[in-house]
Amino acid sequence: MAQILPNFSSSVKLKYVKLGYQYLVNHILTFLLIPIMLGILLEILRLGPEEILLLWNSLHFDLVQVLCSWFLVVFIATVYFMSKPRSIYLVDYSCYKPPVTCRVPFSTFMEHSRLILKDNPKSVDFQMRILERSGLGEETCLPPAIHYIPPTPTMEAARGEAEVVIFSAIDSLMEKTGIRPKDIDILIVNCSLFSPTPSLSAMVVNKYKLRSNIKSFNLSGMGCSAGLISIDLARDLLQVHPNSYALVISTEIITPNYYKGSERAMLLPNCLFRMGGAAILLSNKRRDSARAKYKLVHVVRTHKGADDKAYRCVYEQEDPEGKVGINLSKDLMVIAGEALKSNITTIGPLVLPASEQLLFLFTLIGRKMFNPKWKPYIPDFKQAFEHFCIHAGGRAVIDELQKNLQLSSEHVEASRMTLHRFGNTSSSSLWYELSYIEAKGRMKKGDRVWQIAFGSGFKCNSAVWKCNRTIKTPTDGPWQDCIDRYPVHIPEIVKL
Amino acid sequence: MEPVMVVMCAICLLFFLYQLYKLSEERRNQCCYLVHYECHKPSDDRKLNTKFCGDIIARNKNLGRQEYKFLLRAIVSSGIGEETYGPRNIIECRENSPTLEDGILEMDEVLIDTLDKLFRKTGVSPQDIDVLVVNVSSFASVPSLTSRIINRYKMRDDVKSFNLSGMGCSGSLISLSLVQNILKSYKNAFAVVVASESIGPNWYSGNDKSMMLTNCLFRSGGCSFLLTNKRAFRTRAKLRLKCLVRTHLGASDEAHTCCMQKEDDQGRFGFYLGKNLPKTATLAFIKNITGIAPKVLPLKELIRYIVMKYLGKTATLNLKAGIDHFCLHPGGQAVIEEIRKNLGLSEKDVEPSRMTLHRFGNTSSSSLWYVLGYMEAKKRLKKGDNVWMISFGSGFKCNSCVWEVLRDLEDGNVWGDMIDQYPPKTTANPYMEQYGWVNQETFEPSAAV
Numbered sequence: 001m002a003q004i005l006p007n008f009s010s011s012v013k014l015k016y017v018k019l020g021y022q023y024l025v026n027h028i029l030t031f032l033l034i035p036i037m038l039g040i041l042l043e044i045l046r047l048g049p050e051e052i053l054l055l056w057n058s059l060h061f062d063l064v065q066v067l068c069s070w071f072l073v074v075f076i077a078t079v080y081f082m083s084k085p086r087s088i089y090l091v092d093y094s095c096y097k098p099p100v101t102c103r104v105p106f107s108t109f110m111e112h113s114r115l116i117l118k119d120n121p122k123s124v125d126f127q128m129r130i131l132e133r134s135g136l137g138e139e140t141c142l143p144p145a146i147h148y149i150p151p152t153p154t155m156e157a158a159r160g161e162a163e164v165v166i167f168s169a170i171d172s173l174m175e176k177t178g179i180r181p182k183d184i185d186i187l188i189v190n191c192s193l194f195s196p197t198p199s200l201s202a203m204v205v206n207k208y209k210l211r212s213n214i215k216s217f218n219l220s221g222m223g224c225s226a227g228l229i230s231i232d233l234a235r236d237l238l239q240v241h242p243n244s245y246a247l248v249i250s251t252e253i254i255t256p257n258y259y260k261g262s263e264r265a266m267l268l269p270n271c272l273f274r275m276g277g278a279a280i281l282l283s284n285k286r287r288d289s290a291r292a293k294y295k296l297v298h299v300v301r302t303h304k305g306a307d308d309k310a311y312r313c314v315y316e317q318e319d320p321e322g323k324v325g326i327n328l329s330k331d332l333m334v335i336a337g338e339a340l341k342s343n344i345t346t347i348g349p350l351v352l353p354a355s356e357q358l359l360f361l362f363t364l365i366g367r368k369m370f371n372p373k374w375k376p377y378i379p380d381f382k383q384a385f386e387h388f389c390i391h392a393g394g395r396a397v398i399d400e401l402q403k404n405l406q407l408s409s410e411h412v413e414a415s416r417m418t419l420h421r422f423g424n425t426s427s428s429s430l431w432y433e434l435s436y437i438e439a440k441g442r443m444k445k446g447d448r449v450w451q452i453a454f455g456s457g458f459k460c461n462s463a464v465w466k467c468n469r470t471i472k473t474p475t476d477g478p479w480q481d482c483i484d485r486y487p488v489h490i491p492e493i494v495k496l
Numbered sequence: 497m498e499p500v501m502v503v504m505c506a507i508c509l510l511f512f513l514y515q516l517y518k519l520s521e522e523r524r525n526q527c528c529y530l531v532h533y534e535c536h537k538p539s540d541d542r543k544l545n546t547k548f549c550g551d552i553i554a555r556n557k558n559l560g561r562q563e564y565k566f567l568l569r570a571i572v573s574s575g576i577g578e579e580t581y582g583p584r585n586i587i588e589c590r591e592n593s594p595t596l597e598d599g600i601l602e603m604d605e606v607l608i609d610t611l612d613k614l615f616r617k618t619g620v621s622p623q624d625i626d627v628l629v630v631n632v633s634s635f636a637s638v639p640s641l642t643s644r645i646i647n648r649y650k651m652r653d654d655v656k657s658f659n660l661s662g663m664g665c666s667g668s669l670i671s672l673s674l675v676q677n678i679l680k681s682y683k684n685a686f687a688v689v690v691a692s693e694s695i696g697p698n699w700y701s702g703n704d705k706s707m708m709l710t711n712c713l714f715r716s717g718g719c720s721f722l723l724t725n726k727r728a729f730r731t732r733a734k735l736r737l738k739c740l741v742r743t744h745l746g747a748s749d750e751a752h753t754c755c756m757q758k759e760d761d762q763g764r765f766g767f768y769l770g771k772n773l774p775k776t777a778t779l780a781f782i783k784n785i786t787g788i789a790p791k792v793l794p795l796k797e798l799i800r801y802i803v804m805k806y807l808g809k810t811a812t813l814n815l816k817a818g819i820d821h822f823c824l825h826p827g828g829q830a831v832i833e834e835i836r837k838n839l840g841l842s843e844k845d846v847e848p849s850r851m852t853l854h855r856f857g858n859t860s861s862s863s864l865w866y867v868l869g870y871m872e873a874k875k876r877l878k879k880g881d882n883v884w885m886i887s888f889g890s891g892f893k894c895n896s897c898v899w900e901v902l903r904d905l906e907d908g909n910v911w912g913d914m915i916d917q918y919p920p921k922t923t924a925n926p927y928m929e930q931y932g933w934v935n936q937e938t939f940e941p942s943a944a945v
Contacts, residue, residue, distance in 0.1 A: 065501065072508045079515040085681075155759050195636040197757045197767065198746070199662025202891030205746030212744050212783060217674060220661040221640030233658065233674070239681045302653050305639070305646030316638035318596045326638055342653055457643030 022383070025355035086242065086284045088235050089292035090465065093280040094173040095432050096165045096251075097478040098141035102275060105138040106131055106496055109271075115149050120262040130271045132493045135395035135416065139482075140274040140423035145255045158194055158255040159203075161275070165251050166200065167207060169279035172476070177281055179245060181208040186237050186246035190219040190226035190427055192456075194253035204249065215241075223314065223455030224391055226250065227427035228463050231282070232299040238284040245285075251277030252426035259325035266325030272394055276425025276432065294449070294465040298350050302343040304458045310335045314456035333400050339460035340404065340452070344379075347462055351384040351448075381405055384448065385464075388412065389433040391453035392419035395490075401452070417486050422478070427453070432478060436486070439479040443471045526680045526725060528672075529733035530899065533721035534614045535865050535910040536606045536692075538581040542716065545578040546571055549712065552591065558703045566705055570712045575829035575850065580715040580857035583696035594697040599635055606692045606718030607645060614720045615649075618732075620686060622649035627678055627687035631660045631667035631861060633890075634757070635694035645690070664755070664889030665825060667691055667861035668719070669897055673740050679725040686726075692718030693860035700766030707766035713828060717859030717866065733902055734872075735883070740897035741787040743780055751776045751892040774834060780894035781835070784886070785813070792882065792898045793818035815839055818882060819898065822846065823867045825887040826853035835886075848874075851918050855911075861887070866910065870918070873911040877901045 024031065044052065110128055117123050145157035166189075174181070187210065189201040199218035204210070215237065222229055227250035234246040254275055259266050283292065304310040313329040349357060356379045363377035381388075388411045390401050398419065402412045414433040422432050430451045437443055447467040454460050474480070553559060553567050585591060585598040615622060628651065630641045637644075642657035656678065663670050668691035675687040695714050700707050724733070745751040754770040790798060797817040804811035815822075824835055826849045836846045848870040856866050864885050871877055879901055886896040908915065 068505065069508075072505065072512060076508065076512050076515070079512060079519065083515065083519060154763065155757065155765065193636060193638065195634070195661035197633055197662050197664055198752065198755070198891040199664075202662070202744070202746045202752060202893075205744055205891070206749065206752035209747035210744070212747065213742065213787070214744055215673065215677075215742065216744060217658075217670065218660055218662045219658060221636045221638060221642075221659045222657075223638065223640075229658070232656070236678045236681050240677045301656060303643070303646055303651070303655055303657060304653055305643045306650040306653065308647065311639065311643060311647035314638060316596065322595065324596055346654070456639040457646070458639075459643075 022353070022355040025358055026353045028354070086239055087289065088238050088296040089283050089285075089288045089468065090294040090296065091179075091245075091281045091283050091288050091292045092173060092177045093278060093293075093431055093434070094169050094176060095428065095435050095478045096169045096275075096277040098165075098275050102141035102144060102147070103139055104142045104147075104274075106494070110496060112147075112149055116151075116260075117262055123262040123264060123267060126264045127267055127271055128496055130268060132496055133395065134271060135398075135419045135490050136272070136274075136423050137420040137488075137490075139421055141276075143253075143255050143275050146258050150260065151258050153255045153258060155196065155256070158253055159196065161255045162191070162194065162200055162203065162251070162253050163207075165253070165275065165277035166204060166249055166279070169249065169251075169277050170204070170208065170247070173247075173279040173281055176476075179281065181210050183245050184208075184210055184247050185214065185241060185244035186234060187214055187216040187249075188219065188230045188234055188246065189217075189249045189251075190222065190230045191251050191253055192221055192223055192226055192426065193257045194255075195220040200249075204247075223457060223459065224252075224393060224424075224426045224429070225453035225455030225459045225461040227278070227430055228299060228451065228453050228461035229301065229455075229459075230427075231280070231296070231463055232301060232461070234282050235296060235299060238282060241284075243285050244283070246282040248280040248282060249277065250280070250427040250431070252428070257326075259323065261319045261321055261323035261325060263319035263323075263325065263327075265327050265329075266319060268328050269326050272424040274423030274425055276422055276428045278428035278431035280431065289468070292468050293471060295468050297448070297464040297466050298347065299463045300343055300347045300350070300461070302339055302346065302460045304335070304339045304342065304460070307458075310339065310458035313458055333396055335458055336397060336454050336460070337400060337404060339454065339458055340401065343452070343460040343462055344381075347464070348379055351450075351464055352379050352381070353383055356380055356383055378406065381450070382407070382411070385450040386447040387414070387437050387442070387449045389430045389437075389449060389451040390415040391451075392416075392422075392424055392429040392433065393454060394424060395419065397454070413487050416490060417488070420488060420490055421482065421486070429453075435474075435477050436479055436483075438471050438474055439477060439483040440486075441473045443467050445470045528676045528679050528737040529724055529726075529729055529902075530735040530737070531620070531722040531724055531729055531733045532614060532618045533719060533734075533865050533868070533909075534610045534617070535862065535869050536610050536718040537910045538605065538716055542581045542584065542587055543579055544582040544587070544715070552586065552589075555589070556701060558701060560703065563703050563705065563708065567708055567712060570709055573829065574713060575832075575853045576713070576715070576857045577854040579855060581717065583716050585696045586699065591696075591699045592701050594699065596637075596697075599694055599697040600637060602694060602696050602716065603632065603635065603641060603644075603692065606716075607641070607690060607720075608648070610690065610718060610720035611645065611649065611688070614688070614722055618722055620722060622651050624686050625651055625655060625688050626682065626685040627675060628655055628657045628690075629660065629671040629674055629687065630658075630690045631663065631671045632690075632692050632694055633661055633664055633667055633860065634698050636661050641690070662890075663861075664891060664893065665827065665858075665860045665863070666887040666889030666893050666895045668864060669740065669885065669887055669895040670742070670889075670893075672723075672737070672897060673742060673895070675723050676737060676740060679723065682725075684726050685724065687723045688720060689723065690718070690720045691861040691865075693862070698765075698767065700764065702760045702762055702764035702766060704760040704766070704768075706770065707760060707768050709769055710767040713858045715857030715859055717856055717862050719862035719865040721865065730902065734905055735899040736902055738882070738898045738900050739788065739791040741784055741791070741895070743784040743787060743894045745776065745780045745783070745892045745894070748776075748892075751780070754892060755890045774830065776892050777831065777888050777894070778834065778838070780888065780892055781838070781886070784894040784896050785815075788884075788896050788898065789813060789815070789818075792884070812840055815884070816841075816845075819884045820881040821871055821876065821883045822849075823864050823871070823883055823885040824849040826850070826858055826863050826867065827888065828858065829853070831888075847919055854920075855914075855918070861889075863887075869909040869911055870915070872905045873908050873915040874918075875904075875906050877905040879903050 143161040201216040201218040640659040881901040
């Protein structure tokens with residue numbers, strides 16, 4: 001993506017012109033109304049008080065007329081409020097913090113790698129190089145079954161991991177919100193690569209004895225962007241069912257999907273994916289508008305599957321030895337950039353202030369009519385959002401998005417630090433990032449957050465939240481014991 | 497001031513009436529219409545008959561004589577006929593080593609066949625689709641099957657896709673519930689639902705009796721259907737969804753564990769069906785009926801039932817007062833018989849389910865649509881009739897819905913020309929004499945879903 005209007009951008013004076021322009025356009029209504037109000041005030045003063053009294057007395061206030069008008073006003077107000085879409089509130093959310101015993105520091109990972117892949121030193125080298133440049137830290141966690149040499153991914157172990165992650169997250173969420181299991185009306189679980197029968201949603205219903213008329217859905221195979229797909233589904237369901245709670249669980253179960261072969265492109269997920277999960281409570285009840293943390297503003301989904309290259313860039317397949325793993329293609333970043341552009345084109349008009357949209361429009365018209373050589377205007381998303389939660393897919397993804405959206409390092413700090421502390425926890429990483437921002441005390445009432453996630457297929461989904469109340473630094477949560485150590489500087493290459 | 501006041505009142509009134517009109521339009525647009533459904537009929541080289549099944553069992557070195565007898569008994573008395581279809585890797589004798597390709601190819605055959613036909617027959621282009629739901633219980637791939645469909649048919653990039661899995665045999669009604677909810681919030685939308693099951697990669701090669709039954713009973717099949725809430729399609733649509741009730745008994749541990757995927761003692765992967773499955777199914781069924789009966793039965797019948805119960809007399813709910821056709825999930829002979837007895841239905845009522853079980857076997861979540869196809873091919877669906885679909889699923893769920901038939905239906909669909917051969921004079925297994933010796937010892941039939 002190119003630079004903005006290169007000829008003038010170096011000038012300092014232009015910065016103030018731009019600021020003034022933004023202020024003018026964004027507050028245009030105020031600027032128009034003030035002269036009108038002044039005019040009316042002057043007119044009233046000119047008329048004098050006696051004239052006004054005369055005007056007032058000349059109005060005939062018939063009882064019937066007054067009642068009718070009042071009746072109409074009330075009706076129109078009711079109709080207006082009934083036809084507005086319901087507000088969806090995020091009451092609270094909770095992220096799973098794996099125990100210390102599951103930690104995989106670099107030394108452990110490399111030792112395991114050397115023992116398991118002892119016949120393929122090149123693959124071991126490859127894994128080491130990936131780990132050095134990955135941006136992961138020493139405190140990321142893998143489930144117990146993967147700590148065995150060789151790993152023992154049985155179905156029991158996978159169910160065990162699912163139970164630990166999901167139930168811990170839900171227990172902590174119920175404690176924070178005070179909600180009872182019988183109150184939950186909608187349950188959505190998303191886990192991409194593990195879909196046992198009965199489903200994980202049935203497992204949750206069983207453990208917490210949820211009601212028998214619960215609307216439960218179990219999404220799978222939708223990749224790292226599944227968390228936002230679940231939020232989208234919850235929103236659609238909450239529009240139809242008034243006065244309900246929706247519990248959304250986003251997780252990725254690593255146990256059954258550890259690649260046991262030696263094909264290099266398929267060893268990459270082993271190095272990046274880590275254990276994690278999040279439970280989110282959404283509500284459309286009016287009384288939660290006071291205690292909810294966030295309000296959902298928009299969810300935009302973009303699917304680039306129609307393009308063959310995009311479809312094949314994250315693909316599960318068998319390697320020559322018949323072992324199953326996920327193959328990440330080399331042009332993943334390019335495709336991600338394209339998908340992001342599509343998503344931004346849809347979300348831009350919904351969230352950008354009028355000033356940015358006008359500039360974009362003018363540049364577009366200018367390019368079409370006057371000079372096609374004008375560089376396209378990249379809207380400044382920092383005007384629309386205070387915080388950014390970019391899915392911690394890998395260092396390259398965060399770098400690419402930082403460059404494309406022209407974000408500062410403080411904006412992507414949450415994503416980088418989540419990648420460092422927790423690794424790529426797939427669909428739940430967005431919630432760890434949000435938790436980081438809250439733990440740092442940066443979330444204030446009215447702040448807008450943009451969550452972006454990519455997924456296989458190729459999808460780019462984004463959600464916009466607005467902070468409902470200033471959030472005090474939480475005393476619990478996954479960052480509670482280490483937030484003071486962050487942010488850390490993550491070197492380009494960590495020498496192993 | 498009078499005329500000004502009148503004009504203002506008139507404007508307010510008009511605005512108010514316009515808003516009311518918009519709201520009522522929205523209410524009317526919330527109906528969910530089934531435009532068309534297409535069931536998959538696999539190619540003839542995938543047919544499985546009893547002899548073939550017998551050979552497959554004989555090939556399995558892990559099975560002793562007892563297990564061999566048990567399996568043959570199950571196959572012979574299952575009510576499944578000689579023309580059901582199996583996945584390719586089993587037909588090609590590779591049941592113990594399915595590759596990822598096999599699983600995907602099995603799904604591809606269903607998707608391509610049904611979706612091509614669906615789009616062709618309805619005249620709706622894939623680019624018009626707004627919602628896509630795929631439901632395959634035991635298959636999860638990266639990228640998901642929804643992405644596979646979006647890629648093949650070049651759908652729009654703002655299509656809402658959902659890939660459900662792990663929901664068992666009631667998956668198609670759950671997908672229907674999802675679409676029904678979404679169609680209430682979005683105007684003029686089209687939704688496609690694909691329901692199927694992946695049999696090939698889930699073959700059980702061990703010798704635990706409670707896990708071997710699924711090998712015998714499940715067969716290949718699938719279905720796609722197109723739903724919309726556009727008023728303009730009211731004349732073209734086949735059915736209108738009246739109500740849908742979901743019941744989840746997962747809160748009870750017994751219900752939750754009665755059918756689950758797990759590893760046996762030797763670490764082999766399979767699908768366990770517990771002995772309390774029929775009891776759980778009955779409980780779930782009763783709970784579901786109490787939910788759906790008030791929505792679908794006429795007031796007279798409900799009052800009669802309540803009065804009889806109040807007077808202490810035994811009363812059975814006469815479902816035929818409000819429902820004309822019964823689409824029962826063909827989970828197995830015992831399931832159909834159980835439901836028939838409990839509801840007091842006649843043989844003719846359960847004939848579609850029995851015949852589907854005989855011709856196509858238990859194709860999991862898509863089997864309801866084969867049953868519906870039978871009724872339609874037999875020209876039994878007339879305008880104004882109510883059709884009740886009921887299915888069970890692991891977890892334990894019981895879901896049911898009621899459709900209203902919008903016009904006289906007579907499409908031959910997947911049953912085609914062979915519909916005239918049904919019902920056959922006898923559905924007894926032709927290999928009864930050959931394998932009849934297995935019936936000499938008593939055993940308790942296990943109802944499978």
